Amino acid sequence: AQSVTQLDSQVPVFEEAPVELRCNYSSSVSVYLFWYVQYPNQGLQLLLKYLSGSTLVKGINGFEAEFNKSQTSFHLRKPSVHISDTAEYFCAVSEPNSGYALNFGKGTSLLVTP
Amino acid sequence: EAQVTQNPRYLITVTGKKLTVTCSQNMNHEYMSWYRQDPGLGLRQIYYSMNVEVTDKGDVPEGYKVSRKEKRNFPLILESPSPNQTSLYFCASSPGTSGQRQYFGPGTRLTVL
Numbered sequence: 001a002q003s004v005t006q007l008d009s010q011v012p013v014f015e016e017a018p019v020e021l022r023c024n025y026s027s028s029v030s031v032y033l034f035w036y037v038q039y040p041n042q043g044l045q046l047l048l049k050y051l052s053g054s055t056l057v058k059g060i061n062g063f064e065a066e067f068n069k070s071q072t073s074f075h076l077r078k079p080s081v082h083i084s085d086t087a088e089y090f091c092a093v094s095e096p097n098s099g100y101a102l103n104f105g106k107g108t109s110l111l112v113t114p
Numbered sequence: 115e116a117q118v119t120q121n122p123r124y125l126i127t128v129t130g131k132k133l134t135v136t137c138s139q140n141m142n143h144e145y146m147s148w149y150r151q152d153p154g155l156g157l158r159q160i161y162y163s164m165n166v167e168v169t170d171k172g173d174v175p176e177g178y179k180v181s182r183k184e185k186r187n188f189p190l191i192l193e194s195p196s197p198n199q200t201s202l203y204f205c206a207s208s209p210g211t212s213g214q215r216q217y218f219g220p221g222t223r224l225t226v227l
Contacts (some may be wrong), residue, residue: 042220051213
């Protein structure tokens with residue numbers, strides 16, 4: 001079975017600075033990878049996903065992530081963050097042949113300050 | 115507008131009083147799921163449904179029931195709630211193919227006293 005580890009529970013960063021949120025997964029088979037964002041008092045929204053093909057995936061709001069099969073990682077990056085990026089970010093994995101279930105990491109709280 | 119709706123959004127109840135949280139989607143999705151979110155634990159799946167009349171346990175099903183009599187609805191039932199079920203609950207739906215995004219409802223914050 002697959003599992004997901006988000007290496008940082010909290011990431012404080014100043015506005016306009018770059019940020020990287022780290023995600024590692026373990027699985028014995030190929031996986032689909034997702035990043036979701038949860039703004040305060042809201043449900044989760046999809047930021048981006050990797051299914052196959054190019055390892056650099058671009059998502060909404062200027063975020064991108066790079067799939068690294070050898071490192072089993074899917075780190076999320078943004079070159080310049082805004083106050084409005086303050087949110088909880090979840091990495092998730094699913095296995096193509098195991099149905100549609102998502103296995104979520106425990107989340108990383110991104111706090112952007114002026 | 116494509117959406118997943120949940121009701122109620124907030125609920126405070128007492129131990130042992132049966133309750134139902136409704137979930138409805140208007141996207142004709144086959145797959146629906148319930149999660150609970152607790153601090154430091156992320157989202158954990160409670161139950162899921164691959165289609166009408168097809169449901170299965172997720173990672174933390176104890177104390178919960180679900181039903182899928184219609185494609186659009188997937189209610190979560192707590193027959194005898196306990197304080198350890200105090201949590202934030204999310205319903206989600208997805209088309210019936212793997213790799214598709216899940217659409218999440220706004221969440222239901224449940225407090226069991």
